Amino acid sequence: MQFQEEISTFSQLTQEDVMEITTSWMRQGIEQGIEQGIEQTVERQKGVIIRVVKQKLGNISPSLETDIMRLNIDQVDSLLEALFDFSTVNDLSNWLLEQGLE
Template sequence: MARFQDQTLEEILIMLGELTPLEQTRAYREIVAKNQPIWLEEGRQEGRQREAQRVALRLLRRRLGSLSKAQQARVQALSVDQLEDLIEALLDFSAAADLETWLNAHSTPQPRE
């Protein structure tokens, strides 16, 4: 307000309303352009993570039947690389105990329900 001592509040509000929207400023466009590759890569990683979780859980359910919430949570907590290893390993699973053994060897145990 000190910058605009000669203007009324109404004049200042009118002036502020005439400002360029943030999305149309050069600074905003530069920030988006600079960060877009980072955001895209983060999005790709999140997509890979979700897809690997989905595939692993689907194959585990088909191989072993229903999973407990704790087992699902432990699978969802795995990294993409761990999920890919699990997907390969589950081809040799024949019982839920095989999944527990694999999870205990490859992940941090989750608290029991």
């Protein structure tokens, strides 16, 4: 409320400039929040992938875990689908090699 009172003392042009800047900052904040939310979701998905892989295929090497954690969002989505077809750790290794990892 105090912010609105203060800008009401500015000229109309200045008020519009201030509101435009404020709106821009709010938009940036919202976009950053969305990006952070997506990043956190992807990181959680990677953790789930590692748990599922270990349950389905057995223990994996730390280097394979690191490779999974390095995946981008599209690769994470692809791996989530590909996991259903894996029967060995070698399948996972080959998939990671195809992604340019491993």
